Amino acid sequence: LFSEMVFPKYEFMVSFTVWLYSFSLAPAAELSPVPAEEHRILSPLTYRYVLNQPEACRDKSPFLVFLVPVAPRDSAAREAVRGTWGSADRDVLTLFFSGLPEEEQRSNLQEEAGLHADMIQMDFVDSYQNLTIKTMMMMRWLSTFCPHAAFGMKVDADVFVNVFYLLEWLRSSPRRGFITGSVICDGQPRRDPNSKWFVSEEHYRDNTFPPYVSGAGYVFSGDMAGRISWASRFVRMIPLEDVYVGLCLRVLDVRPVYARIWMFLRNLFEIRTLKYDRCTFAGLLIKQSILSRGEDKTL
Template identity: 40%
Template sequence: MEHSGTSVALGYSSCRRCFVLILIVAATIILYSTNRTDWGNERKPKWLTFKKPERCNQLRPFVVLIVPVGPENTAHRINIRNTWGNQTLVLQDKVVSLFFLLGHPSSAGNAAKIQQQVKEESKEYGDLLQSDFLDCYKNLTIKTMVMMEWLQTYCTNATYAMKIDSDMFLNVPNLISMLSTAKKENYLTGLVAHGAAVLRSKSTKWYLPPSAYPESQYPPYALGLGYVFSLDLPKKIVEASRHVRPVYIEDVYVGLCMRHLQIVPTDPPDYKFHVFPLKYNRCSFSRIIATTIKPSTDVQENWKDFSRPGPYC
């Protein structure tokens, strides 16, 4: 699970090495704020398991699904491949491509074992994008910028992309239906937060001190559980990042880059994105685009029921 911003969050205790990220975050601040050109010109991501750079452009997808997920979280990747992630052709002619985005394993004790498993999985499925950063909650902004860099470099033939967390249910046909009438430029949508307060309590994982962000409210931004954007935006966001001071809350940071670009996120259709887990019901799931799911959910059993023939309601 990779939620940020005001999203529900689980399972980040494995990131004990993240204390070291004080140095990494400091380096990132230097990277983005002192020398703005570094990300776009010198800090090209080094891909560790990504072997077929031409795959995305060859498929010419209508939408590319990018799932940020920890290297050790094999179960979520399997669940997604076996459920909504296996829908590669929707509404007759809309191609959907799925990729998982990973960093370095953050578990100090068995990092080598996890990395070997990742290499074997990459060889088998060809859908893993792994880059050279420590995969940890505090590095989600770095992970997001790596995603933007990859999209602008390797997916120029796509029309849209969606960043979606690994503990989500995605109704792909509804997503495609929404995008079939959406703008193809300067478009970003999801569950958009308006007027969200900056949290100053040190007890919250979303704490930001005034020295990092002096304003009392964030600009409009789409929650990190899942947001969709037109493929002209990655290049623009990477460019904007050279002028926007970084914060570790990745969805907020995308919102700050959007504000710099003077582009306002688009509100989605009513009740289509759910930040709190929506209890599975065949009828209700047929009407949404995305929802978080509880860790105890048998997603493959639900999918078997959801994908069977017959009316939903």
């Protein structure tokens, strides 16, 4: 797949080709549902909304919905997103998703939600181990309350998003069966119980993961939210939310695509640490780790 992009608003015309590389998937084993009690832990239907925004898409169909997982205590991160790439726009909707906070934070969250109407919370414990639950919560919410959005984007709060470039790029992207980001095609489970990313053989027996998109930020066509939610019935829960989405994609036989600029072979979803450079960042869709000009670190 490729997409020709032209930006006529500049004093000069910029035209280049974006290539979307599709990775093949090994076929999933014959589908068998996860035991009901096990799936219940993962399913958003198990949990209750503490905060919700069911009217967010009632009178509009956003072109793109940013789905931002964030810890309840991270009000500074939410404010930073609201004041930058997540600011209100007729084409874009930004929503923050979290689990339960500490008791003393609950009134502050309700006040913040009342002020901004952009926070969604369910009554599971908010923790790193429960990021997969939070991701399925986001997919379920989008398919239920905003089913006509053209695209969704799961994106972390510490990521820079080039919104103008992203919107222009998406206007020529597929509208169904599409998911793209920084594709990882050589992932392997960590078997060390002391590792933050430990996955036991009981929960995942294979020695490699299927291709998946980095959880820092990935974009998918609106139909994929409901399809991934459906596929979760056949995938055992693991705490690596981005890998888990990749396992759901394998069930669906949907291949994540890797976006590069043909001219420079540059990954448009950059997850490496880079020093800030205006020209470089103008050609990226997202950027996860940023070093200021004064920082001297090995990249």
